[in-house]
Amino acid sequence: MTSPQHLLADEVTVGYGHQVVLDGVTVRIGRGETVGLRGPSGCGKSTLVRVLALLQRPDQGRVSIDGTPVDGTRYAVPVALRTRVAALFQSPRAAADPRLSLADLIAEPLRATRTPEPTVRERVAELADLVSLTADLRSRRPHAVSDGQLQRACLARALAHRPDYLLCDEATAMLDASTQAHVAAVIRDYQRTQQAGVLVISHDQSLLDRWSDRIVDLGNTAATLT
Numbered sequence: 483m484t485s486p487q488h489l490l491a492d493e494v495t496v497g498y499g500h501q502v503v504l505d506g507v508t509v510r511i512g513r514g515e516t517v518g519l520r521g522p523s524g525c526g527k528s529t530l531v532r533v534l535a536l537l538q539r540p541d542q543g544r545v546s547i548d549g550t551p552v553d554g555t556r557y558a559v560p561v562a563l564r565t566r567v568a569a570l571f572q573s574p575r576a577a578a579d580p581r582l583s584l585a586d587l588i589a590e591p592l593r594a595t596r597t598p599e600p601t602v603r604e605r606v607a608e609l610a611d612l613v614s615l616t617a618d619l620r621s622r623r624p625h626a627v628s629d630g631q632l633q634r635a636c637l638a639r640a641l642a643h644r645p646d647y648l649l650c651d652e653a654t655a656m657l658d659a660s661t662q663a664h665v666a667a668v669i670r671d672y673q674r675t676q677q678a679g680v681l682v683i684s685h686d687q688s689l690l691d692r693w694s695d696r697i698v699d700l701g702n703t704a705a706t707l708t
């Protein structure tokens with residue numbers, strides 16, 4: 483029997499104190515498809531991304547990757563499994579270590595998995611080219627680049643391990659129109675060439691319509707959404 487080709491949040495429940503944010507939510511992202519996720523502010527979209535990215539453990543329910551259930555958060559999960567999912571968030575400044583050059587930022591996930599240094603350097607050059615970061619920009623630290631340039635580095639870093647699933651949480655919301663189009667184009671090319679599954683969160687309905695194969699509405703959390 484072939485294993486399923488999807489990233490699945492299965493009947494996931496998450497609460498903070500007395501507030502239940504996700505109540506038995508099921509969302510499936512198939513390989514090769516782009517799923518849009520919408521819903522009013524505070525309905526739990528970012529919480530769901532953190533759960534799917536294995537950054538937060540649900541109170542109930544579970545995540546599985548291509549049929550393999552995941553138990554625990556990211557660093558408790560074997561490298562080969564956890565690197566299949568990557569996430570890109572709205573604020574690159576919150577995500578990036580200010581002490582690292584953009585090249586070292588992109589290299590971070592590769593070094594964290596003990597990738598040999600020559601391979602790291604080769605892959606970083608390839609990724610930086612993919613997001614059009616010049617050699618000059620690669621040597622700068624976050625304070626010396628624009629938000630758009632930093633977000634491009636964060637995208638390169640997210641793609642470092644060639645994830646099968648990429649979760650984009652308002653990833654283009656803070657960017658000007660031309661950087662937004664650039665980042666979106668890189669993600670779409672990646673999605674097509676790798677047959678990756680992509681989850682896109684946005685408050686911009688026209689962006690969701692353009693980008694998604696289908697749209698899931700998380701405003702209706704009582705329902706099971708697949």
Ligand SMILES: Nc1ncnc2c1ncn2[C@@H]1O[C@H](COP(=O)(O)OP(=O)(O)OP(=O)(O)O)[C@@H](O)[C@H]1O
Nearest residue numbers: 498499501503521522523524525526527528529530
């Ligand atoms: N760590 C936390 N501790 C307590 N409450 C939290 C925490 N993280 C999120 N919340 C609350 O959970 C609810 C859902 O937050 P979340 O960020 O997942 O929603 P969202 O749909 O992504 O919102 P937005 O569209 O505004 O980004 C909100 O009411 C938020 O205040």
